[in-house]
Amino acid sequence: MQLITSLASKLQADFPAYTFTASDTFYWSSDQAQIAFDSNSEDTAALLHELSHAVLAHAEYQKDITLIEMERDAWHYATSQLAPRYNVTITDSMVQDALDTYRDWLHARSTCPQCKATGVQTKADQYKCIACSTKWRVNEARVCALRRYRI
Numbered sequence: 528m529q530l531i532t533s534l535a536s537k538l539q540a541d542f543p544a545y546t547f548t549a550s551d552t553f554y555w556s557s558d559q560a561q562i563a564f565d566s567n568s569e570d571t572a573a574l575l576h577e578l579s580h581a582v583l584a585h586a587e588y589q590k591d592i593t594l595i596e597m598e599r600d601a602w603h604y605a606t607s608q609l610a611p612r613y614n615v616t617i618t619d620s621m622v623q624d625a626l627d628t629y630r631d632w633l634h635a636r637s638t639c640p641q642c643k644a645t646g647v648q649t650k651a652d653q654y655k656c657i658a659c660s661t662k663w664r665v666n667e668a669r670v671c672a673l674r675r676y677r678i
C-alpha cells in the first residue's frame with residue numbers, strides 16, 4: 528500500500544468525524560466534513576495539513592488576510608501536533624514555501640491595477656486602492672486550499 532493511503536486509513540480510524548477520500552488533489556471541505564488527498568502523491572505533510580484545517584474547524588473566510596492566518600495556523604498544528612504522532616517530517620522550509628505561495632497570491636490580488644499601490648480589501652471579492660481610489664474585483668481564490676472555502 529502506498530504511504531499516503533496507509534496514513535489516510537490510520538487517520539480515518541483516529542478521526543472518524545471526517546471522511547478521507549482519495550482524489551487528485553488536496554482539500555478540506557467544511558460543508559461535507561471531507562478531507563480529499565492526492566492518492567498518487569507521497570505528500571503526507573499535505574494530508575496532515577488538510578486534517579489540521581478540519582480539526583481547527585476552518586470554514587468560510589471574508590478577508591484574504593484571514594486565509595493566510597488559517598494557513599499559518601494549520602501548518603503550526605500539523606507540525607507541532609500531528610507530525611510527531613504520525614511520524615511525518617515537516618520542515619520549516621516546507622512550511623515557508625507553502626506560505627510563500629499564499630503571500631505571492633495575496634500580493635497579486637491586492638496590487639492596484641491602475642497605480643500599483645497596495646489596496647485594502649473591502650469585500651470578499653473586492654479591493655480598493657487607497658492611493659487612487661480605483662476599485663477592482665477579484666475571483667474566488669484558486670491556489671491550493673482556496674477552493675474549499677466558499678465565499
Ligand SMILES: [Zn+2]
Nearest residue numbers: 639642656659
Ligand atoms: Zn491605485
Ligand SMILES: [Zn+2]
Nearest residue numbers: 576598601672
Ligand atoms: Zn491550507
